[in-house]
Amino acid sequence: MELTPSAHTDTFSRGQLPPAEQWPRILPLPQGAHAPERLNAAVELLDRTADRFGQDRPVFRTGAGEVWSYGELRGHVDRIAHVLHDDLGVVPGNRVLLRGPTTPWLAACWLAVLKAGAVAVTVLAQQRAPELAAVCEIARIGHALCDVRSLDDLTGAGVPGLRITPYGGDAPEDLLRRARAKPGRYAAVETAADDVALVAFTSGTTGRPKGCAHFHRDVLAVADTFSREVLRPEPGDLFAGSPPLGFTFGLGGLVIFPMRAGACALLLEQAQPKPLLAAIGEHRVSVLFTAPTAYRVMLDVLDAAGTARGAGARPYDVSSLRRCVSAGENLPAATWHAWHRRTGVRIINGIGATELLHIFISAADEAIRPGTTGVPVPGWQARVVDGAGAPVPDGQPGLLAVRGPVGCRYLADPRQSEYVRDGWNLTGDTYVREADGYFRYVARADDMIISAGYNIPGPEVEDALLAHPEVLEAAVVGRPDDLRGQIVAAYVVLRDGAARDEGTAAALREFVTARLVPYKCPRAFVFLDALPRTATGKLQRYLLRTPGPVAPPAPGLK
Structure with missing residues (x-):
């Protein structure tokens, strides 16, 4: 190009x-839009x-x-x-x-x-x-x-x-x-x-x-x-949400989208689920952007408030909501149905990527099918392919490949050729395309941990742990969690004489949190004599994904 x-x-x-030959194919904008x-x-x-x-x-x-x-x-x-x-x-x-x-x-x-x-x-x-x-x-x-x-x-x-x-x-x-x-x-x-x-x-x-x-x-x-x-905002809308502007999910949902529509955004420094719920009622928020974890927590808060209402508790008012958007991790059908029952609002599920700036598969209103992500957004194309890039039949899992008016362009990074192949962007997600054209999420295709909507690379956390003088070896994997989808679990081999107790776990948490964003800090620690490896020394991560005894998470990480 x-x-x-x-x-x-x-x-x-x-x-x-x-170089141009490593770019994805860029598609034209939908009819009515031009640059x-x-x-x-x-x-x-x-x-x-x-x-x-x-x-x-x-x-x-x-x-x-x-x-x-x-x-x-x-x-x-x-x-x-x-x-x-x-x-x-x-x-x-x-x-x-x-x-x-x-x-x-x-x-x-x-x-x-x-x-x-x-x-x-x-x-x-x-x-x-x-x-x-x-x-x-x-x-x-x-x-x-x-x-x-x-x-x-x-x-x-x-x-x-x-x-x-x-x-x-x-x-x-x-x-x-x-x-x-x-x-x-x-x-x-x-x-x-x-x-x-x-x-x-x-x-x-x-x-x-x-x-x-x-x-x-x-x-x-x-x-x-x-x-x-898909979202179809109106000039009178008030947007709000939890993602910060350092994430493209938040930049789009709190700045680009409302301003493009002549709408307004409520920018909150504290946007955890409970203060976010309070802000929705106080300011009459109509469009909400957050992750599935936050919707689950807000449901718990709403249910607790409803139970306590007889004791004089003030209920949360979410009646102003007309659009709720979820991205950052898979939205379980159970969460979708529970939110719909509680609020009457259908959550607009979607998948996006920093490489593609925002959401490219989604559905709204009557087109929503809980348990699926949706269909390609107008202007975008998607398919499911095998390791060689060939499309797989509907109903079979494979790698999600997408292309549209925005594409991945890394700054001088050899991983460009991994993300873009044959003109398609490979997101690193495993998906199934159903016979009716809807795309259903299966899992991440790599070792990236997705916790509460955050992408956390295990090796980065391992590097931080290995800088501690008492740590001999470390392996970090995602462990299934009902609330966050996954939590970061660290398997650690300590040097001789170091105590394998909560005191050491707390010290390691503090050490990592001083070096990385707090959401990357392990919530669970398992102390081992040795990490499982093959005869050639390759770490067998799959053996670590089976839950075992762990040190409890620090109170501040709950």
Whole structure:
């Protein structure tokens, strides 16, 4: 595929794209959607939407009751873009790391980076210094905008040459203080539709992060396929959800989709199931994005509240919900039916991937069939193939292969040829295509652990454990769990003299949590004399997936 002339002065991102022969086949957008050659996604999402629906329309709310209009957001974004260009020297194509809790200011920074023609790299506020250092190394990041509450691990990463600009504080160099002195309008860089707009990071089974490059047209493509064709939001909708903006699931559900539709999003810093339930009733949320685990927990909370109602407990009000979206892990049919009975709302199940930006198989309303993921979203194609890439008959399991208007493009990573074969994206999931065209999830095709919607590469956790002086060997696998789908279980061989007790397990949890995002920390530990291996020394992971005696999870991980 021939790319149009770039507006990027810094050409690193385009230069790191895989060779054309390793790209997936890119399909045209559905009828009624198109992408011109020159396109800035932030202009389309913010400026064009404000022009269509009015500057005074609300775009973001917070749990504290703060309300931002599209006009106010545009002013903040344009002033931040001026700081990026005028004060920080950011040029089109520079990668800018964004880090902080889910707030309107984080969303404003993301939009400003795109308006300035730079490349947004949004990471989780919980990520630790080694993870941040790896991201900065792979993407060659020179600038970072960081919430003052999330500075420690970023500064502790010690990234050479990284210029960190905090926001939300009182220091003279604070981004928002600088922005107040800037003009309220910024002439956005006229980026090409296929200029890189963002790099989203995902981990493979090796634990080495992979940077997934997505273009400006990709940002709009996911809104014009899944959101427009399946979710079908309305301008009066209020979106909310649990995924952070560092996940493309959250970026789409809380920023891209509502803004494309002229709707509003409630951005919550604390979006665990119980506060999320309270926020739904308080703010009258109509569109909800979260993982199956959260739906199961919320059902328990709703049932408990119903039982306690006679004692004067205030019930949760979910009557405002009209759309509920589930992704990140398989949605069991039992959870779907229980939620439908309790709320009257049919959960829209879906499968997406960081490599493809958002959901590509789904179904809504009467087309939903509980226990299946759905059918390809308009604009997308899917099939089930064998190891050689040949389609398998309906009813037989195989590897899920998809293609559409967005495709996988890793930054200079040899794993590109593993994910993309014969023009198709292979997601790493085992699926069955039923005779009626519906796709049913079977399992992950690799050793990735999926827990509560999070993808956790076992080898990465093993590496963290092996850095502990008392650990001789470690193997990490997923163990089935009714609530989370899987939990991270660590099988550890300790050095002589180390105690095999909960005290050691607690110390190992603390050690890992200091190095990795907390959700990657093992919830169960099993101490062994030796790990099971073949005669050639290969670890037999399948023998570890059978549950055995474990140390109980730490209270903070429940």
